[in-house]
Amino acid sequence: xxxxxxxxxxxxxxxxxxxxxxxxxxxxxxxxxxxxxxxxxxxxxxxxxxxxxxxxxxxxxxxxxxxxxxxxxxxxxxxxxxxxxxxxxxxxxxxxxxxxxxxxxxxxxxxxxxxxxxxxxxxxxxxxxxxxxxxxxxxxxxxxxxxxxxxxxxxxxxxxxxxxxxxxxxxxxxx
Numbered sequence: 001x002x003x004x005x006x007x008x009x010x011x012x013x014x015x016x017x018x019x020x021x022x023x024x025x026x027x028x029x030x031x032x033x034x035x036x037x038x039x040x041x042x043x044x045x046x047x048x049x050x051x052x053x054x055x056x057x058x059x060x061x062x063x064x065x066x067x068x069x070x071x072x073x074x075x076x077x078x079x080x081x082x083x084x085x086x087x088x089x090x091x092x093x094x095x096x097x098x099x100x101x102x103x104x105x106x107x108x109x110x111x112x113x114x115x116x117x118x119x120x121x122x123x124x125x126x127x128x129x130x131x132x133x134x135x136x137x138x139x140x141x142x143x144x145x146x147x148x149x150x151x152x153x154x155x156x157x158x159x160x161x162x163x164x165x166x167x168x169x170x171x172x173x174x175x
Contacts, residue, residue, distance in 0.1 A: 020049050020074065022057070026083040029153060030066060035083075038064045054079055065118050086116035089157050090150040096161040099136055105129055105159070117147060117155055125159075133163065140164035 022044055024035060036044050039060040042053045049057075054072075061070045061083065069084040089111060094102045108128055110121040126143050133141040142162040147155040 020051065020054060020077055020079040022049055022054065022079045022081065024081050024083060026085070029085055030083070034066070035061070038066065049079070057081075065116050068117065068119070085153075086118060087147075087153055087155045089113050089115055089117055090154040091156045093156060093158045094161065095158060096163065098163060099138070099166075100132065105132065108132065111157055117157065129159065129161070133161075137166040137168065138163050139167045 024032065024044075027035070032044065039057045041056050041060060042049065044057065046053075058070060058072060058081070061067050061081070066086055067083055068086040071082045073080045073082070090113070092106055092109065092111065092113060094105050097105065109125045110128075111117065111125050122145055126145065129143055130141050141164060144160040144162075146158045146160065148158060150156050
């Protein structure tokens, strides 16, 4: 019985590590050489990649600033990796700010004109703008970021800010 269980476990393990052929979709600006340089840990031209190697490749692609998003589909013995390349920021617009000048906000952003649009930079920028407003007494600031397609590979980044009301201390009582 133990031999049958071990044989079955070995079969499932080997089946899970079956060889996969890899195919990339969505490449416009990047070439396969670029993808290979991003995923230097494994050869993407290797015909028989296993799922562990494929997992490493996906992780490398996610960490690259050149790639905005990655999705994986496995059909039969073929792994299809759909890549959405990062677009370049053409302009940054700030809407709804009354208390601050646009330049103060734009100069402090991680997202910059003519740089790639990066998800982690956007999250950092939202937090940073909220901290700037918080230092002025605005505690209920709402920030919505929209990307507007400028061309096939460029976007405008639009910050829509709702400042709300400034918080004020009216009375302090000492007991």
